[in-house]
Amino acid sequence: MTVRPRTSLKKIHLAAHFPGVNNTTVWADPRSKSQIDFSSFEHxxxxxxxxxxxxxxxxxxxRLREHKGRIHDLDVVGRPESLTVxxxxxxxxxxxxxxxxxxATFNExxxxxxxxxxLDHLSGGRAAWNVVTSSDAFTGENFRRGGFLDRxxxxxxxxxxxxxxxxxxxSWTPDGVPRPFAHRGEHFDIAGEFTLPRSPQGHPVVIQAGDSDEGREFAAATADVVFTRHGSLAAGRSFYAxxxxxxxxxxxxxxxxxxMPGVTVVLGDTAAEAQDRAAEIRRQQVSPQNAILALEQIWGVDLSSYxxxxxxxxxxxxxxxxITQGRTRRGDTVAIAEKWxxxxxxxxxxxxxxxxxAGARQSFIGTPEAVAAELDEFVQKDAADGxxxxxxxxxxxxxxxVDRVxxxxxxxxxxxxEYQGATLRSHLGLPDPVWRG
Incomplete structure (x- = not known):
């Protein structure tokens, strides 16, 4: 059955996250290929x-994650630098x-x-920067400043x-005239001349992820896109508002x-088939070894004998x-243990x-028709923009x-x-930044 297009509806924005070092990616699946070879990124x-x-x-x-003082061998080892890719x-x-x-912690x-x-010039105005922060001294050991930054x-x-x-x-005018810059603040004191004219979309798009109150405020003041994890319709609407x-x-x-919340999707020809596939994916994601690892992250002690x-x-x-280094903290581990x-x-x-x-991560499970309807509902009911x-x-x-949904x-x-504009800002329907020379 063909669904007739409706008028006055919000358009859905979509982005693709390259699978990486996390407990979502199924590296044991024989279809999984290299996370370093360019062919994987290109595909x-x-x-x-x-x-x-x-x-x-x-x-x-x-920095590569470590568990109990050793590089975590259940993770994928090797992470290329993003901008180069x-x-x-x-x-x-x-x-x-x-x-x-x-x-923004370990760069200038x-x-x-x-x-x-x-990147914005080479791509014709398609660059974006996901701003992340860290107070992690473990990661900081790879840098001269170390873990100097207070949380x-x-x-x-x-x-x-x-x-x-x-x-x-x-610092360059829209018509291509370079001008000196100078900034003096709490963290940076720099002055000189920038080497590149204003890029095709003015500024690269700024993305931010963070659910704390300070993270939400930072996003409202600074970001163009928010990457969130809210999975339910109710939680999404609350965060959105x-x-x-x-x-x-x-x-x-x-x-x-x-x-734009991060989501996973599991499809099937029937609802039952999709649920079966989702259950199998979770079994692949949580091997016996990964189950003990997850437990050790919460309990904070060696549980290898269990x-x-x-x-x-x-x-x-x-x-x-x-016990685990280089992985985002799960919060109040005592409360999580009691919940488990x-x-x-x-x-x-x-x-x-x-x-x-406890760790089920699939956000949308069902037939392509059901998933498309649910994605649409989230956007039309203001739980997400995409x-x-x-x-x-x-x-x-x-x-x-891509083929079915x-x-x-x-x-x-x-x-x-079809694509209407040339820049990422045009894809997202974002206003062009006002030049502040």
């Missing part, structure tokens, strides 16, 4: 462009936006602004970093900031043990089953979504049938 980027996606998104890792992808794509995750404004402006200072440095980068991008209402304080309109098919430990967690124990007791689950149940799709297989995990979104009249 996913070309698929995203074939699907008319807004942008391609790369995460970043500045995206500059190469600019040559094999024509419309697709190219987003790099780069730390002049150097990074220049690298991002270079409370990470957003103040990031805000000044973005403002300084924009000052550098604005909260962040959008903050924009007016900074003289911004609701459309100036796009909210049977993954046995019950949860009766001992209490050890807070802030540092209650879940295990209620459903009679083993360690592995509890980790699978989605960053996170495949579970590298690099072919996006193929089925995108055409249905187009039939519903909520997704483009």
């Amino acid at each position: 996913l980027a070309r698929t995203a462009e074939r699907g008319l996606f807004d942008f391609f998104f790369l995460a970043e890792g500045l 995206l500059n190469a992808l600019a040559a094999v794509t024509e419309h697709l936006g190219l987003a790099a995750t780069v730390s 404004p002049y150097e990074l602004a220049r690298r991002l402006a270079t 409370a200072d990470r957003y103040t440095r990031a805000a000044e970093f973005v403002a300084t980068a924009r000052q550098l991008w604005d 909260d962040v959008k209402r903050r924009l007016a304080k900074y003289g911004r309109n609701p459309g100036d900031l796009k909210i 049977d993954p098919d046995g019950p949860l430990p009766e001992i209490d967690p050890v807070a802030d043990s540092g 124990r209650a879940l295990s007791k209620e459903k009679g689950l083993s360690i592995r089953q509890t980790v699978i149940e 989605f960053i799709v996170q495949p579970v297989i590298t690099p072919s995990g996006l193929d089925e979504f 995108v055409p249905l979104l187009q039939e519903r009249g909520v997704f483009r049938t």
